[in-house]
Amino acid sequence: MAKQYRKPTNEVTVIYGGRSPAGRDTLNPKDVLPNGMTAKQHCEKLIAERGGKGRFIEKNSELEDVCMLHSCSYFGGCYEAAEYSYHYALCTEIEFTATLNSKATTAKELAALQGGERVIITANQDVTWSANDNKKLEKVSINSTTYSFTMPKAGSFTLKATGKCDPKASKSVTVAVKTTTKPTKPTNTFNGFGTEMDKYIHEAATKFNMDEKVLRGFIKMEDGWTGKISPTGATGPGQFTEKTWNHVATDKQFNGSTIGMMPVTAQNRNTPNDPRRNLRINTLATALYAQYHAKILKNKGLEVSGVNLYLMHNVGQSVTDVLQGKTASPALIKAMQQNNMKANETPAQFVKRQGDIYMRHYREANDPKFFK
Known part of the structure; x- marks a missing residue:
């Protein structure tokens, strides 16, 4: 049953007294x-x-406040009694029910549709509805409590209900067409990182309390320990761009200098002296940055998983908006496009595909042949 709470305006509707x-x-x-x-x-x-005798009980319940006053009866004897009860207007937390082709469904099923289904989302009270990209939804019908539509063949959409009783209260649900990602074969056969990189990964994971298997997945996915430089100029095991590297190296919240990080300059950029090419320090920096991202995920109530940590490393911390079902910012979409976002791919689809690719690299990097 949805929880009720006092209307934020603290509106008294009736007084008994x-x-x-x-x-x-x-x-x-x-x-x-x-x-x-x-x-x-x-x-x-x-x-x-x-005469100063009595007391006020605030929130005797969500519904009422009580004024306790001192009284004496005609027959003698004095006592404290609830003489006034102030009743307030209440609001109810927003909850949804949903049907899929007239059958009850769940949020999990709504996020993995085939396309063509008739979807009806019903709120438990009068709300104001909004939806991202709703022009692509078909046969839309909206009233104060329901939002119904036919799902298109592709796309991901977030529907939001904002309360009328409490305009600051809202609830969202994501509906999306399930995408099937075909596994791709690696272009090169992976034969392990080698003794030196294994040692650096172990050191970094231990120092920054990171799951070593997750870090191995990072390094394998980025493919930078081999000397690769990305189209954005990123290099090293963690594939750091110059901007991100210098931020971690110099910002006091990271103290990157304590692990030997030096800024990239015009003189050392992409030369043998580029500090990002130090395999040990770059690996340490990758784990340090992941530790920072882990705190953000915890603060936002999101799972601190290998996939979520990698997505933040890959396209930035604003990817948490997509993980929470919110609209991606133009800056986030640009970062996704720089990391091989496909044409007509939604942010949610990109996140899903990148997560699947990361897990493939995670499994390869932690194959018992290379890591025990």
Whole structure:
């Protein structure tokens, strides 16, 4: 059952209080709380009138505040009683139900559609709907509680419901056509990193508390320990661009200099003295950078997995927007395009494909023939 909570405006809808032969009266808040007076201020005024005896109970429940006042009966005896109860307007957390071709479905199934299905998303209250790229959705029908459409043959879309009771409350769901990625054969046969690189990877993983298998997958995927330079100028085991390398080397939050990182300059760039070509230091820097990304994933409530860490290393930390079902920024899409994003491929599809490729490299790098 969806949780209810007090409306952010703290709107008092009714007050029960005072004494009458039939019990407490039902009072109009406008009569009891003039000129913007709060429930607490009203109670404190009554307490003062009773000689300072009484207390205000804020949020006796989500529904009400209570004013406890000191009273004495005609027959003798004094006591504290709840004399006024202030009831508030409540909002309900947004929840969804969904059907797929008239059958109940789940968020997991909605993220792996075939295309052509009739989808109906229903909210448990009146909301305002929005969707990214909704012009590509077919036969769209929207009202205050439902958003229905026919899924196109390709694409990924995020539907968002914003509350009317609480405009700051929202909930999103992603619907996407499942893509099938055919495994590609590596262009070169992998025969292990060699004793030297194995030693550097082990050192880096240990120093920065990183899963050694995940780091091996990074190095294998980037393919930079062989001396490769990417079209963006990235080089070394972690394939660092000059901008990223210098950021990690000089920014105080990384303290890259403590592991021997030196800035890339116009004099040493792409020469034998380019600091990124130091296999040991570049491998250490790769693990250091992953440690930083792990903290970001934790703070955003995302899984600290090898795939998510690699995606952040590959296209930047804003990829967390896509991992959370949000819209990718133009800068993120540009980074994806620089990393072989296919024509007409959505950000979600790119993330899925890159993740699959990384896992293939992960398995190859950690084959028992090369790592035990």
